[in-house]
Amino acid sequence: ELKVEQNPLFLSMQEGKNYTIYCNYSTTSDRLYWYRQDPGKSLESLFVLLSNGAVKQEGRLMASLDTKARLSTLHITAAVHDLSATYFCAVPSHSGTYKYIFGTGTRLKVLA
Amino acid sequence: EAQVTQNPRYLITVTGKKLTVTCSQNMNHEYMSWYRQDPGLGLRQIYYSMNVEVTDKGDVPEGYKVSRKEKRNFPLILESPSPNQTSLYFCASSPLAGAAPAEKETQYFGPGTRLLVL
Numbered sequence: 001e002l003k004v005e006q007n008p009l010f011l012s013m014q015e016g017k018n019y020t021i022y023c024n025y026s027t028t029s030d031r032l033y034w035y036r037q038d039p040g041k042s043l044e045s046l047f048v049l050l051s052n053g054a055v056k057q058e059g060r061l062m063a064s065l066d067t068k069a070r071l072s073t074l075h076i077t078a079a080v081h082d083l084s085a086t087y088f089c090a091v092p093s094h095s096g097t098y099k100y101i102f103g104t105g106t107r108l109k110v111l112a
Numbered sequence: 113e114a115q116v117t118q119n120p121r122y123l124i125t126v127t128g129k130k131l132t133v134t135c136s137q138n139m140n141h142e143y144m145s146w147y148r149q150d151p152g153l154g155l156r157q158i159y160y161s162m163n164v165e166v167t168d169k170g171d172v173p174e175g176y177k178v179s180r181k182e183k184r185n186f187p188l189i190l191e192s193p194s195p196n197q198t199s200l201y202f203c204a205s206s207p208l209a210g211a212a213p214a215e216k217e218t219q220y221f222g223p224g225t226r227l228l229v230l
Contacts, residue, residue, distance in 0.1 A: 033218055042202060045218040088154060098143055098162060098208075099170055104154040
């Protein structure tokens with residue numbers, strides 16, 4: 001059974017600091033997705049990682065995928081309060097499928 | 113505006129009273145899916161559909177039904193709701209792999225439907 005584990009589950013950090021959120025998964029998949037959810041809101045797509053070694057950056061967020069290690073990272077550079085949200089990674093349950101497994105989420109709080 | 117809509121947004125019902133949550137998308141996506149979100153459990157997939165008349169079970173399909181008679185609509189049906197189906201439900205749609213630029217091969221989520229079953 002595929003497991004998708006995120007850590008940390010909760011993260012409180014000061015503005016201006018850097019940090020990394022990790023997403024480990026237990027199956028062979030060459031696709032991984034990151035989403036953001038603001039409190040009381042829906043999910044919005046952040047990054048689509050479609051191959052080993054993929055790296056995507058948007059503003060202060062950078063995501064990478066290592067399919068051999070079955071690991072994706074979401075790196076936050078110089079955090080600002082607006083990044084406070086819950087971040088989810090999602091992986092297909094096996095290659096080629098559209099059955100998705102989500103991590104339990106990392107709740108990020110950036111303190112001013 | 114490209115969007116996924118869900119109705120109703122909030123629903124309080126009683127055990128055993130059949131209900132339907134509608135989902136519609138205007139992006140001509142082949143793929144649609146339903147999730148439930150519960151505290152501490154993240155999102156869990158209920159059912160998904162890769163095209164009209166093609167549906168498949170996700171991780172937690174028990175107690176739910178779906179149908180895909182039109183490309184744009186994917187209703188979620190609870191024939192006999194129970195309190196353990198109290199949850200926040202999200203519908204999502206996406207293009208299939210190769211049908212869109214890579215950065216758009218992601219799921220677009222509806223606003224959510226909060227369901228309370230008494």
